[in-house]
Amino acid sequence: MSHLFLKNTENITIVGAGNMGSSLLEGLLTKQYPSEKITITDVSVEKLNQIKKRFNVNTTTNNLDATEKSDIIIFAIKPQIFSKIALELSVSIQQKKPLVISIAAGITVSSIQNWLGGEIPIIRSMPNTPALIGCGATALFANDYITQKQRHLAETILRAVGITLWLDEEKLIDAVTALSGSGPAYFFLIIEALQQAGERLGLSKEFSRLLTLQTAYGAARMALESEKSITELRKAVTSPGGTTEQGIKILEEANIREIMAKATLAAKKRAEELGS
Template identity: 40%
Template sequence: MTGSNPAHDTLAFIGGGNMARSLIGGLARRGADTSRICVAEPVAALREALAADFGVQAFERGEEAVAGAGLWLLAVKPQGIQAACAPLLPAARAQGPLVVSIAAGIPVARLQEWLGGDLPVVRCMPNTPALLGAGVTGLFAGPGVDAAGRQRAEDLLSNAGATVWVAEETLIDAVTAVSGSGPAYVFLLAEAMEAAAVAAGLPAADARPLVVQTLLGAGRMLAEAGEDPAALRRRATSPGGTPQAAIETFQAGGFEALVAAAGHAARGRGAALASAGGA
């Protein structure tokens, strides 16, 4: 958040919920001047907590928060984003900001329509580990987003974790199915593993750390070993050993097909949200 243009130094958040808080916290940890961050949040308690914790400027109304801001982060639930955009229309036309949206299912064209012009819009799909700075965000740059705009969006979202750009907007639905929804898949696996451990006789207090650390360790191996998942699986699966017996059981139950079907269902729901948002 530096530069010669004051408007480009000012960042406006529309919505002050968990995701906005995680991004603001990341900016604060990196030494950003949080007094140049403006947040619009209708819930007084959230607004006051953001101001007290991070020193941001907090407002009840969006049009107050965006005044003079060169980058707007739309952190509003999809069903409320059209109403949130309506009062921002005059400022959007006057200021021509870069707009970054994390509202699931709302296409770039619809956001441009609601904000009254061909604004540069970056559409993003973060995931819940972003709240710990350990997330991953898929990003799509709409028409008119230049290299500088892409960099500004990436700099902002990298406060929540890794970033991956996709070339087509429809691929955001695939991002939603993989990383946006993926933490829930892992939690479901953890839930099932814990239940199986308890059923096998382990106390629940022992089952939890065994499962959690297993998933953490496997994730680190995926991130750090420099091998693809199939290679790591083969290396962890001795012929005739216990992992092989378990994996054969998974595969006999159609594990891969079930994961594929789950991803297809998530993509379909994402497309439906996009259609509803574009209605």
């Protein structure tokens, strides 16, 4: 992917140097994006000084100054302050019509379009927390003003922190939020429960923790790397009359599939409520 970046050395501004903004910055630099082409903004001078010292990118507390020179603007700020910042930048964005990428949860393309004044190429994305360690899963949705080149650029930028998938319909972002957005917490809960179950079987806390985590990691890696389906992989571990079969039987009887369906449905409903 880095060869794409070397050809496309657009000026990028990341608005908001928090968890996600800093992770995207780090991801871009890891993928060899030229540091002099990146500007990151924040309200905290201290945060920006630390970033400047560590990464040698351009930093400023002035969003307008930064975005005026930008071909790509990534909004990595909290949803609550999005409208205020977008309205402040709308005149400048209308003049240059840069590619706008939003990672803000629940903020629709039409809201961003309204704040910025219309006819702006906008990509709405939904990353998840593992993006903080370069292992994220990000869904992307593009509005009608996006060119093929901009699609490519946005994808390459978000790929710096994990995998990316394109959505044809914006409303599917709520489903993505419920699945991969909230998903890390579901897995943390399962990991917690499995670890505690191991302790109840007499294993030390540390042993139980390590065995649970390595098993989760190993299972995910096997599933990602294997040619076989998840069902085939599960069946391969579940020999008839064996130990796993007994464990799986309890989980199926407790209707784990229905529980996961209900959990994601509740999360999706909440995402819809927050977005409206």
